[in-house]
Amino acid sequence: MKPIRSMVLVSNDPLSIEHGAGDVFQALQAEIRRLGLAEDIRVGTIADVGDWEETPLVIIYPEAVVYSPVTAEDVPILVEEHLLHGHIVKSLLGKMHEPVGEIAWLRTRLGTLPVQQRVVLSRAGVIDPESLDDYLLHDGYSALGKALTSMTPAQVIAEIEKSDLQGRGGAGFPTGRKWAFVRSAQGQPKYVICNADESEPGTFKDRLILEGDPFSVIEAMTIAAYAVGAQDGFIYIRGEYRLAYRRLENAIQQATQRGLLGDHIFGKDFNFHIHLHAGAGAYICGEETALIESIEGKRGQPRPRPPYPPTYGLWGKPTLVNNVETLANIPPIIRNGAEWFHQFGTQRSRGTKVYTILGNVNFTGVIEVPLGITLREVIEIYGKGIKRGAQLKLVQTGGSSGSIVPASLQDTPMDFESWRKAGVSLGSGALLICDEHTCVVDLAKVILQFFRFESCAKCAPCRVGTQRLYQLMSEISQGRGAPEYLDEILVLGRDMELLSNCGLGQTASVAVRDILKYFRDEVEEHIYQRVCRAGVCQIPGSPPAEFSMSQQPAAQAD
Amino acid sequence: MSLEVSENQLDAIIRAAIEKHGDQRDALIPILGEINQALGYIPGEALGKIRRCINTPEEGLFLADSHLYSIASFYHMYSLKPVGRHIVRYCESAPCHVVGGRQVIQRLHDFLGLAPGETSADGRWTLFQTSCLGICSVGPVIVVDDDIYGHVTPQRVSFILAKYR
Incomplete structure (x- = not known):
């Protein structure tokens, strides 16, 4: 490969495209060609940058200078000044008010944001995700090469077990143990599935991994297939993630052309094929057995478990189902060894975690940090504090099925172990930060509305329970609640947890349960005084919102 | 919008989708997706047409229209009614x-x-x-x-x- 002098990357997430990223890209190529620089400079694209007003972005390496927003008209000046004469075009710099997404990391490198430790997102925003060459230059496929040429499948699994990697889809199950189950399961053929049906509200970490570094997931699946003895793999990706789908399609095609996928990979007697399967809009398909049903061409309704997929999965065969983020951890572990992985995170929870920070904070976007940092650190360091200096009221972790954490628990370290003890699920990594102007009744209503809409209606506890919980909360929010409603909510919630067939019904009541645990007084105010202290719920005949707010002390978590 | 779909047009879309995704049961969701993408919705008569194209009783694949309807109505990205512009x-x-x-x-x-x-x-x-x-x-x-x-x-x-x- 011929060395290049500079690499120019244009953001092409959906938002950038709407703002003309395509024109900028074409103008850059044309201008670079016109000045005879095409041999020395490569133009590529990068994944999501997350910032709305300031797109599209043009990032020029090796200087890592970020220009935004750039229009096609800016391109001639940019190319001539920066790429021909070597001057930074100050007038196009730094219009970004708050760095978001990948840019947060660029800013980290430039020293203006706190350092993140990146394992799974180390390449996102740095390489061109549509170029296998780029991936190969950044350690790509060295892990698969190492596994295939110097390790037996059993050694691969042992290494993953030793790393203590836990599943990043929400449940935190030890990955190595799951692989070992599939390897030792009776039955042929075996399948590897990548669960990319990321639908938990507020979660988009998998989208960023797939858009920013699609080859890493393909490589990881290939390693997994070698370890468990599979020949076919499926990526089940949400129908809404069109860009990620196209990137994966391209990655599979390029890897197949180079012999890194398909028959006789690395010249070995090992064949692996990956099939892409797009979802069609169903939250429940993120549940692994529903996902399997959906690949088989059925309604995405979960199966009773056990039997679990490692013994009875796709078409009744042993199947490994791993989340995108879990898989993205595999190549670095194989490449650097389990010991290396232990430097990140805590004793009990190894590695990093990708979080999405959302809600009423100054910075919203994605971060990757070691397991074990606290919510307060996330909010103050990475979230840059609560918007407009308001007070933190609560954080919802892990999307709709996650827990509600009151401000009083914000110093608990975020790792699987500590949170399990505090009764909190780390879940998918979404952190929805809510300030004092949030009404807990209104929030509960929105969450229950979501479950009512997404319940697959297969089993009665979930089908009826989600409707009834919503109805009760809705009455309370309109000032028509009765005191006995609260008991009914708790009993119904417990029944759903115990009796529902799958995780959806089992976790649908978690948020309401937590709200009644930490904010019961506020819910009771809606019932007894018919007052919403945050002024969000419209209760007929109650004092106007401004009045009720000024009469109440700022909401405090107990 | 009352989008009129001709019989031939629908047949052509279904044929192309089966060509691309295969005629096995696991191709059903992609096939329905292609129709929804092309027309904005899935017309009722498409379900029977798909069934006739993919049923192979001798291989144990036998679907009723109601199976297809239950799938098409389950996924939120599909519409069973014509949609606006x-x-x-x-x-x-x-x-x-x-x-x-x-x-x-x-x-x-x-x-x-x-x-x-x-x-x-x-x-x-x-x-x-x-x-x-x-x-x-x-x-x-x-x-x-x-x-x-x-x-x-x-x-x-x-x-x-x-x-x-």
Whole structure:
């Protein structure tokens, strides 16, 4: 490969495209060609940058200078000044008010944001995700090469077990143990599935991994297939993630052309094929057995478990189902060894975690940090504090099925172990930060509305329970609640947890349960005084919102 | 919009989809997706046509129209009714809700005069509620056809929609 002098990357997430990223890209190529620089400079694209007003972005390496927003008209000046004469075009710099997404990391490198430790997102925003060459230059496929040429499948699994990697889809199950189950399961053929049906509200970490570094997931699946003895793999990706789908399609095609996928990979007697399967809009398909049903061409309704997929999965065969983020951890572990992985995170929870920070904070976007940092650190360091200096009221972790954490628990370290003890699920990594102007009744209503809409209606506890919980909360929010409603909510919630067939019904009541645990007084105010202290719920005949707010002390978590 | 689909057109779409995705049961969802993509919805008569194309009883594959209907009606991205020229989707999940999504949705409903799932009488708009689109860092979010709009305020709603005729 011929060395290049500079690499120019244009953001092409959906938002950038709407703002003309395509024109900028074409103008850059044309201008670079016109000045005879095409041999020395490569133009590529990068994944999501997350910032709305300031797109599209043009990032020029090796200087890592970020220009935004750039229009096609800016391109001639940019190319001539920066790429021909070597001057930074100050007038196009730094219009970004708050760095978001990948840019947060660029800013980290430039020293203006706190350092993140990146394992799974180390390449996102740095390489061109549509170029296998780029991936190969950044350690790509060295892990698969190492596994295939110097390790037996059993050694691969042992290494993953030793790393203590836990599943990043929400449940935190030890990955190595799951692989070992599939390897030792009776039955042929075996399948590897990548669960990319990321639908938990507020979660988009998998989208960023797939858009920013699609080859890493393909490589990881290939390693997994070698370890468990599979020949076919499926990526089940949400129908809404069109860009990620196209990137994966391209990655599979390029890897197949180079012999890194398909028959006789690395010249070995090992064949692996990956099939892409797009979802069609169903939250429940993120549940692994529903996902399997959906690949088989059925309604995405979960199966009773056990039997679990490692013994009875796709078409009744042993199947490994791993989340995108879990898989993205595999190549670095194989490449650097389990010991290396232990430097990140805590004793009990190894590695990093990708979080999405959302809600009423100054910075919203994605971060990757070691397991074990606290919510307060996330909010103050990475979230840059609560918007407009308001007070933190609560954080919802892990999307709709996650827990509600009151401000009083914000110093608990975020790792699987500590949170399990505090009764909190780390879940998918979404952190929805809510300030004092949030009404807990209104929030509960929105969450229950979501479950009512997404319940697959297969089993009665979930089908009826989600409707009834919503109805009760809705009455309370309109000032028509009765005191006995609260008991009914708790009993119904417990029944759903115990009796529902799958995780959806089992976790649908978690948020309401937590709200009644930490904010019961506020819910009771809606019932007894018919007052919403945050002024969000419209209760007929109650004092106007401004009045009720000024009469109440700022909401405090107990 | 009363989109008239000719018999031949529908047959051609189904044939092409089967060509691309195969005629096994696991191709059903991709096939339905192709039809929905091409027409904006899945006409009722498509279900029987697909069934006749893929049933192979001798291989143990035998589906009834009701199987196909149950699949087509399960997934939210499919519509079983004709849709308007422009589809407006909004997300009502908590991340958009706490940053002002409630007011945006209210404004959308008022402006279009539609409830979720309804199509306007002039065939210009269809309004759908969608699940989280994973663009929450710029919430509240609405999607018109394939265009995504972030940081939407109630005031911006009419300006955004004015772009679509």
